[in-house]
Amino acid sequence: MTRKRSAAGCSGVLVVRGEAGIGKSAILEHARDAASSCGFRVETSVGVEAETQFAFAGLHQLCAPLLDRAGELPVPQQAALGVAFGQRSGPAPEGLLLGLAVLHLLAGVAEDGPVLCLVDDVQWLDEASAQVLAFVARRVSAERVVLLFARRDSVAGDDPLAGLPEMRLDGLGDSDARQLLATAVGTPLDEGVCNRIIAEARGNPLALLELPRGASAALLAGGFEVPEAASVPSRIEDSFRRRSAHLPAETRLLLVVAAAEPTGEAALLWRAAAELGIGPESAAPAEASGLLEIGDRVWFRHPLARSAVYHAATPPDQRRAHAALAAATDAQRDPDRRAWHRARSVLGTDEEAAAELARSAGRVRARGGLAAAAAFLERAAELTPDPSARATRTLEAAYASHGAGASDAALELLANAAAGPLDALQCAKLELLRAQIAFHSTRGSEGATMLLDAARTLGPLDGALAREAYVQAFEASFHAGRLSRGRGMREVAEAAAQEAPPPPTPPRAVDLLLDGLTTRFTRGYEASVPTLRLALEALCQDDAPPEEDNGRWLWLACHVSVMLWDDESFFTLASGAVRNARETGALSTLPAALNAMSVVLVLTGELSRAAELLSEVDEISRATGAPPLPNARFILAAWRGRQSEATALSVAIVADATRRGEGTTLGSSEVSMAYLHNGLGNYPAALASATPPWEHDDFPHSSSAVPELVEAASRAGDPEQAAGAVEELSSRARASGTEFGLGLAARARALTTVGPDAEVHYREAIERLGRCRMATHLARAHLVYGEWLRRQGRRQDAREQLRTAHDLLSAMGAEAFAARAARELRATGEHPRKRTAQPTDALTAQEAQIARLVATGATSREVAAQLFLSPRTIDAHLRNIFRKLDITSRRHLRDFPLP
Structure with a gap:
């Protein structure tokens, strides 16, 4: 069935699971024979336990025969493959950009005929390869590509293939x-x-x-x-071990060399054998026993045979085998494998071998193999005779492990590094990493205290790093928010004001961010605005020096822009983050960037486009297995007035945030519920939702909450609370100086003003909000102005404002606010016009996004690169788009009125 589907232009993915020896490899071999007889191109990769520390080794096995087609890929994808496989220098590629490159590579090859990829012993693949192949498996759809994996059940650890279609093999009857x-x-x-x-x-x-x-x-x-009391795999391994035990000594040693070198390169095996004085005739008894075959490549009868041979060998024989392999490996062509074998040949310590392995760690880190770099550094530390150098390398290994996402391993390495000796700066860096791990693991309240303590310790030792640690402490305290059990933002600000080292000259963007946040929580909102605006300007620039790594602070900067009602900076930061993530293939950061951009698009009134981006987030989440980010979806549901959806999201989000101690999410959720209830005209509920973020002065949610609070309080009969909020809102808006903030303040004053002066404020609000990006708030200004005019008995003037509001809100998809405008219109005696159904309404969010991109003239390959799909998948979507819109070509699409 899979063969027929692939030949017809469909993809297929299957994970075969079971214990060792159950027949997984036999199924893959059967699939190879059947596919080959049907015209498939078959490529293979086999995970080997000894190979797990070589970044992208398994991926290179699979892709090496296809690399003659790499020139057809977009330049960033070509570069990613070249750097990952050590064929060119360059910045370390985002791991999942490689996934897109491999997907496009396979899709290109499949244009010539169906392709079958067989990946055996997935549990022994290096981590980087496993993640890339899992991404590819979740993205194939319209390509003539079949991916067949085999994975042993009994091996512990993360399973990147979890959730893919699978078949579990049981024993024979x-x-x-x-x-x-x-x-x-x-x-x-x-x-x-x-x-x-x-x-x-x-x-x-x-x-x-x-x-x-x-x-x-x-x-x-x-x-x-x-x-014997042993598991079946252990019994099988014992069988292989007993079989090899009766072979001649030279044959056994040759088997150990073959088991220690998983590439299967026969020429390398014979060079290593020659180093040991072993001739080719020694292979015959091993081949006769059925343990392995040697031709152009070396094949063990079963992975258990390889592990049995290696583990049965004495440690001296294992070291002799690795020493011979190190001597036989070309130091120019494969320096990292040579360094690894040499390291395995050492008994005790050896600084020369340790230094060579540390250099290899630097090379594999540059290729994006952080997990491999951590393993190399850990082994280098074990080989290092000098205690101080050993502790230094262990600390470096801990940083690499954390960067690779292995926080538990990083903590173990930190414990070893702490045994020292370390100098004062290294001790401070150790505590900083421990604090970073605590924050990233929980996102709760403990991280801020630990990060603040680390920043204080770093102060006299490394001023630049100390200032960055203070900003990280701000991030952690921001996450904890009102649920903080440790240091809140005010405590962090007070500590930074008193103890942070002075900034360099000129200050970096992160220095301006630190000083601005410190001022915000020690001297108040208004005093912080000038410095924070400078920080936003610096972060919005694309020409920052690479060593400043401004991308680390974009997330926090987006929240600063929200606090300042700086819609231009918010748009620039969010769109820049999306653009950079797409250009670099940073699929690990793209969902957060798309999430932020979706919030921007909701507020600019482009709710359909926000939904398109959230659809893309869903696709990426399915491809990577990461949980989707819920807050933008919550805001979208609130502005659309979808009460049941928004309420369900609120319950789930608040429960999860409370469990984690993440108070900022409570403020964000309350603001979204205030949007929902104000749209529905449920003003007491809106007031109840908007009040806590304002009273707690939640960063940055109080800025979003106060306009909602004013509208809700003025309509719910609480003029005193509304007046107090208006006074604070107006003061902050004047300090901010943005048209968005000043427009919101004018709208708030209009809602709380009696008599003719109210109209002046309504008109000012419409004028100012019309000069900013936030079209939703402009439409709402027309709405509340129209409501006020109707209450003043000016029905004709009211109809004009309400009609404008209704048309804008309906076109945006802000359904609850539009319904509120429609009710008001009917109260003036006018029936609102219903929105005419459009052909584009039939498009899914993803189809609408593809249609929009193709309409700009983008090719399928360009759209595929942006959306992390294959060109063939884009073409399949286009066929559906053409059918739904009743058109036949891309030219027609360019002329079609898309929303």
Whole structure:
């Protein structure tokens, strides 16, 4: 079925799971033979336990035969493959950009005919390769590509393939087991012996084939030997071990060399054998025993045979094998593998080997292999004779492990590094990393205290790093918000004001951010505005020096722009983050950037486009297995007036945030509920939602909450609370100086003013909001002005404002606010016009996004690169788009009125 679907232009993915020896590899071999006979191109990769520390080794196995087609890829994807495979220098590629490159590479090859990718022993793939292949497996759809994986159940650790279609293999039934056993033995067996072997094999085919070979004469004669208590895989491995134990000494050593070098390169094996004085004739007994085959490549009968041979060898023989492989490996062509083998050949410590391995760690880190770099550094530390240098390398390994997402491993390495000796700066960096891990692990309140303590310690040692740590403490305290059990933003600000080292000259963007936030929470909102505006200007520039890494602070800067009602900076930062993530293929940061951009688009009135981006976030979440970010979806549902959806999201988000101690999410959720209830005209509920962020002065949510509070309080009969909020809002808006902030303040004054002066404020609000990006608030200004005019008895003037509000809000999709405008219009005696259904209404959010991009003239390949899909998938979507819009070409799409 999969073969037919692939030939017809569809993809297929299957993960075959089961214990060692259950037949997974046999299924892959059968698939290879069947596919080859049907015209498939078949490419393979096999994970090897000894290879798990070599970044992208498994991916290179699969892709190496295809790299002649790499020139067809977009330049960033070509560069990513070249850097990852060590073929060119350049910045470390985002791991999932490689996924897109591999997806496009396979899709391009599949244009010539269907492709089958077989990946065996996935549990032993290096982490980087496994993540890339999992991404590809979740993105194939319209390509003629089939991915077939085999993974052993018993290996612990994260499973990047979780959630993909799978088939689990169970053992053979009794009659089939007997038939296979009879075939394996070839002579009649005592019935008791037969029953015992079948019982111990538990239906495992490889066990049924191997256990009789390793059985003693006593067992085969009558079954009186005492059975061993071991799992089936262990019994199979023991069988392979016993079989190799009877081979000549030189043959056993040759087997150890073959087991220690997982690339399977026969020429390398023979060079290493020559280093040991072993001739080619020594291979014959091993091949005759059925343990391995040597041709152009070296093949073990089963991965368990490889591990059995290696682990059965004495440590001296293992070291001899690795030393020979190091000597036989070309130091120019493969310096990292040579360094690894050399490191494994050392007994005790060896600074030269440690230094070589540390240099390799630097190279693999530059290729994006942080997990491999951590492993190399950890081994380098073990080999380092000098205690101080050993502690330094262990600390570096901890940073690399944390960067690779292995926080538990990083904490273990930190504990080893803490044994020292470390100098004062290294001790401070150790505590900083420990604090960063605590924050990233919980996002709760403990991280701020730890980060603040680390910043204080770093102050006299490394001023620049100390200032960055203070900003990280601000981030952590911001996350904890009102649920903080440690240091809140005010406490962090007071500490920074008193103890942070002075900024360099000229100050970096992060320095301006630190000084502005410190001022905000020590001297007040108004005093902080000038410095924070300078910080936003610096962060909005694209020409910052690379060493400043301003991208680290974009997330916090977006919240500063919200606090200042700086809609231009918010748009620039969010759109820049999306653009940079797309250009670099940073799929790990793209969802957060798209989430921020979706919030911007909601407020600019482009709710359909926001939905398109959230659809893309969903696709990325499915591809990466990461949970989707809910806050933009919540804001969108609130502005659309979808009460049941918004309420359900609120309940789930608040419960999760409360459990984690993440108070900022409570403020964000309350603001969204205030949007919802003001749109529905449920003013007491809106007031109840908007009050807590304002009273707590939540950063940055109080700026979003106060306009909602004023509208709700003025309509719910609480003029005193509304008046107090208006006074504070007006003061902050004047300090901010943005048209957005001043427009909101004018609208708030209009809502709380009695008599003719109110109209002056309404008109000012419309004028100012008309000069900013936030079209939703402009439409609402028309709405409240129209409501006020109707209450003044000026029905004709009211109709004009309400009609404008209704048309704007309806076109945006702000359904609850539009319904509120419609009710007011009807109260003036006018029936609001219903929005005419459009052909584009039939498009899904993803189809609408693709249509919009293609309408600008983008090719399928360009759209595919932006949306992390393949060109063939884009073409499949286009066929659906053409059918729904009743058009036949891209030219027609360019002329079609898209929303």
